[in-house]
Amino acid sequence: MLNLDFHPSGRHFLQIPGPSPVPDRILRAMSLPTIDHRGPEFGALGRELLDKVRQVFKTQGPVVIYPASGTGAWEAALINTLSPGDSVLMYETGHFATLWQKMARRLGLEPEFIGLPGDEGWRHGVQAEMIEARLREDSEQRIKAVCVVHNETSTGVTSDIAAVRRAIDATGHPALLMVDTISGLASADYRHDEWGVDVTISGSQKGLMLPPGISFNALSDKAIDASRKAELPKSFWAWDEILEANRNGYWPYTPNTNLLYGLDESLNMLLTEGLDNVFARHQRWAAGVREAVKAWGLEIQCQDPAVYSPVLTGVVMPEGVDADTVRQLIYRRFDLSLGMGLGKAKGRMFRIGHLGDCNDLTLMATLSGCEMGLTMSGVPLASSGVEAAMRYFSEHAPAHASDA
Amino acid sequence: MLNLDFHPSGRHFLQIPGPSPVPDRILRAMSLPTIDHRGPEFGALGRELLDKVRQVFKTQGPVVIYPASGTGAWEAALINTLSPGDSVLMYETGHFATLWQKMARRLGLEPEFIGLPGDEGWRHGVQAEMIEARLREDSEQRIKAVCVVHNETSTGVTSDIAAVRRAIDATGHPALLMVDTISGLASADYRHDEWGVDVTISGSQKGLMLPPGISFNALSDKAIDASRKAELPKSFWAWDEILEANRNGYWPYTPNTNLLYGLDESLNMLLTEGLDNVFARHQRWAAGVREAVKAWGLEIQCQDPAVYSPVLTGVVMPEGVDADTVRQLIYRRFDLSLGMGLGKAKGRMFRIGHLGDCNDLTLMATLSGCEMGLTMSGVPLASSGVEAAMRYFSEHAPAHASDA
């Protein structure tokens, strides 16, 4: 029998920015018996799922579902639309943007990686005017795609995708727009069609509240056209056979049935609550957490309030404090997992996730654990963040409470 | 499909003093397929269970397990040992002691209900000298049993059972000693044999962390002897046939198999951690919660620090505040259930459970919810109880953390 926790009592607080805590309803749905993926019930389930998932991406177009974790969907987006040696304009918002750019290079593309200098890129969203400027220079239209991250999980900074679209449009450049919203979808407002995105990449283990193992590509017609000419070799990720089989609710190869049960339950939960209520809920949580960080006198990694992430908050440690030591103390003593600093930010910050199966008191527990752990680690705090958060949550009622 | 919660996201905080939050391990064990209760696997399970459960009661004698909730085990204790019209000396510690006394009357016994005057009885433990005095008066030995509650769930006050035993022994009176530790077992120190208890009554839904539905009678030889002569009519509750069938690990009628799976898992968890560690864990939690209540400037229902309950804490509202209104606000706004005031204490207090599947951060969430709800209800608080509890939990490491 698995023994996953050395703490003798109580539930673990999983407050990393994904995988997020999975609601019991979803875990229960996933434990239904596996069925024949070529039988009639499966087809009916598939058709219903493919219809509902489009609502979450806010698209009328197709959404491809992969039986693979999110990194695979990055690869799928690049491989379906591009040819060896193609130039790709990628924007550095943080660790995940950096990894995606490395992937592009490994796949034989020519990524150009732009962004603000020094640490600034990791503390602000995409600067659309930099993309516009670069595209204007590209008079030969060698750049085939612009790739940006909507919610940078390593920093807690979002980006204004509509602005990127306007920037591209302003230049008349034909590059595809590809957006990673792996950690943004279903927590932060996102609009595939309205924002004119060509390929949206997402995954299951964040706002959809599922375990990892499913990932997505939402497609524009332009992206589908591009996929017909693109020459990177593709088979498992190829959209064409999947779109063909999806017409009847099936997949060309074995889908991961039990995670699809979970996806169905997740979509039911989200669409019943209403996406706007879901987004408001995350905005409110994020605001409460930021009140705490400010009260502590610590810096928030994101320096532009317009693009604070509703999904996670990056908390910067004062000079000389190793964030990982603090995190480990908190984990061992209080059974609370926080996100580590990644890449350039290693040891300098920790990340508080406020997504998944969560509520005000879950966050109060989380902030209490942080406050105790910081104090025990000798980090000087200006005032009690826990009190500040209590004040915020007391004064700002959630939607369901005001309805009641 | 059941919809048990109007809150759209997150886990409910069930911080009533039982039923306590059930660990996932136990819920999973309970979902194993039901087996034949007359087959060989069942017999093996039964024998193992009956052996392990004795360790939790700290007895070498038999423990009878009923497929019925805790109130049934009260009835079983009285019905097996007493005859119509028998006098029983019962001590008023709170609402549950009062209910047990009413039951005795309904069953045709003659309970004599003693205790401290006014509200005092509900704020202190059993006064052993009052029992001693009463037994000394009973020169005809008409009193057949002394009945006390070990952990009074309605008040958060425990009683010194060893002192009651000494009081009885000092008089040489032959009355049986019957103790209800429904909410104390497996959270507070309890010693059936060492304390010379004749019948210990307990239930599944508190320290054993199971759903309700199972209850217990632990028996002394003297109690078994008494049951042979007792004349209250009995069949379902009768010990004799159960003890006979238990020899081979079976029951004379259908046991509740799936709850027994849960009991097996619970006993494994408790005995692996070690009962002393379990008790220390509850004492530490209780101390942290009391720090918060004191910081708020509110009164704790229990007025004798020597008998503070490690299982729950009763928080008395200031004059003019309706505790149930506060509780309901906290429930609706923060998805946190607190125990209501019962009987004489209705509307005057709420009760915080600190038992079951719980940890420091669960309690911090709970105390945050209380503090926000009290403030929002206009209850003046002297200082932040949340801060006081954080200080306590920071300064007092749990056993597992110091081992680590």
Place this chain on the structure above:
Amino acid sequence: MLNLDFHPSGRHFLQIPGPSPVPDRILRAMSLPTIDHRGPEFGALGRELLDKVRQVFKTQGPVVIYPASGTGAWEAALINTLSPGDSVLMYETGHFATLWQKMARRLGLEPEFIGLPGDEGWRHGVQAEMIEARLREDSEQRIKAVCVVHNETSTGVTSDIAAVRRAIDATGHPALLMVDTISGLASADYRHDEWGVDVTISGSQKGLMLPPGISFNALSDKAIDASRKAELPKSFWAWDEILEANRNGYWPYTPNTNLLYGLDESLNMLLTEGLDNVFARHQRWAAGVREAVKAWGLEIQCQDPAVYSPVLTGVVMPEGVDADTVRQLIYRRFDLSLGMGLGKAKGRMFRIGHLGDCNDLTLMATLSGCEMGLTMSGVPLASSGVEAAMRYFSEHAPAHASDA
């Protein structure tokens, strides 16, 4: 971790006449987190449950739900309505009727136990004319209740309850009619109001497809009146306080919450399918199983085709064959549990349950296991029962298939 089965692979076939196989839907419902039994969601659940459960008993009157297994509901029926020394007319249909009669005696009643002579009583249903004759003799109306078993689990024989009602009415005798349909409810047609039953006793672990742990008393007005005057001591089982608390969907003491979740799911399943479809399903299964037994050339315990049980079939072994040896071989070799012969029938028969989460192929597996086990035990079989059952199931479509 529990290890409940020495067989290395595959699902156990639990074909005893209860506890019956529990559908996964119900096990999943039972694993929802335990909630506060005094909170608002619980009250709503309770009211809905109490309403739906009446539909299954076919009564407009109240149904009392006990957090105790079925034997407790026998005791409750007697204790609520009768006084010490009361005469009760009980009819011997088999082992469970015998146990109920023993219980009546233990509780201080005066049961009179009538029935057909020798083994005949265990092979036929209640002979209503014998009850009529006995009541006519009772000119002083000393008999306070007539107690019969609707579906005798030890034999696979049902009884005609409407006929018993007519027999009582024909005499004008005021005795209460109390009926045990622990194993009949929700599998065999049952009508509390139409048949004029005063107290119907049932349990959770048979047709309701739940684990054991819940039991029922359905009440007529006459029974409730009787309970006001009855003098057997009662408290846990007392209807009055339960009926009072039930008005708001609560119970006077802790109910077994998680089994109530399962009950809710069970009632949803049964009422959605429709009780008539449920009964037809069991009748069809029973007919298929009987075809097999007849083809084997073995005797069915029930000798009156008008009262064959739709719930189970008793298979009588030829002289000289020990049924338990056959059962054990089948269990060890084929992972199939069959019901043992009980009481007078010990070693002479085994019982095949055809209830709970079951379908045609489950029964084909069961009959194959029986046929292999009988052959391996050297029992001479006239022909293949498996083939006979296949013929029956092929020729008789289930309701859902004809709809499709």
Place this chain on the structure above:
Amino acid sequence: MLNLDFHPSGRHFLQIPGPSPVPDRILRAMSLPTIDHRGPEFGALGRELLDKVRQVFKTQGPVVIYPASGTGAWEAALINTLSPGDSVLMYETGHFATLWQKMARRLGLEPEFIGLPGDEGWRHGVQAEMIEARLREDSEQRIKAVCVVHNETSTGVTSDIAAVRRAIDATGHPALLMVDTISGLASADYRHDEWGVDVTISGSQKGLMLPPGISFNALSDKAIDASRKAELPKSFWAWDEILEANRNGYWPYTPNTNLLYGLDESLNMLLTEGLDNVFARHQRWAAGVREAVKAWGLEIQCQDPAVYSPVLTGVVMPEGVDADTVRQLIYRRFDLSLGMGLGKAKGRMFRIGHLGDCNDLTLMATLSGCEMGLTMSGVPLASSGVEAAMRYFSEHAPAHASDA
């Protein structure tokens, strides 16, 4: 709430050759809360898993685990080891070998597809001498890999991998040997090291009894060397970063945590039972099923008894019978899923899976469903296959029964 089945009662019989029925133990393990995939418990789990999984492949070398379904592992094997335009010798054993060959072509390789003429290739295993002959012709060593399927899921035919190894060795040709045992692993004997396989491909949803979503590459040193020079673009599937991260029990990107819990439970079950016992169990089941098919007078798809699959049996319909019509009748009437004929065999056969959570009686239910469905479809049967299978299972005790 998902409604996956129009049948009102009982468990579905999922007897397709994968996804196979998942044991409850595994479904329960998968429902544990998702943990931080960068935390210390995860690393410990990862290291233990990677160690145990090697035992199932019978290799000392590394096994790469992908968070993707089996088709992905085919792609991974090709992409890691080969360069654009490379020749690959692939052998046609059935539908899955054909699909793998199509994939190779899509990925820009030059597959050469050999096999027996006409339908013969789908009814026999790999003819090692054909491979040997072809390699001898390849004096320029243009062929970089030989790809064969160990257990062809579309036909129920296995192949002698050791013979293929000997054939390659006899020629001294340096081509890699890549083997798909997606449906063979953990059901049929398989030996990565002893048979000198360079890349073994497998998946979770067959003998490992998990839902789909995990797949595997077991690697030889030679394969790892090849991967350093291979030029097909790769990132998600790239072994190098995975092997590097695996040293500490982690993955370079998010693994599918909950399926890994299930894998851990699966490995515990298989290794506790012992792989030889597991293989014997499947051989016995397959033999019993073949007895039934022979008794019916129907043809088995596999024409070489030396390579009958222990995992599934393909049953060929007589001329003029549409296998899919028969399958659908059986599904609707008896709640039993059988595998359809794929590719060339569409409509001409159905496939009975005998793997996953299964036992003798599950197979008797399956064969009963087939026999009834065939008869109802008007297919003339020579004799009762059900009786033949009962005879076989009666006369051949499983390993655990003889131990008992």
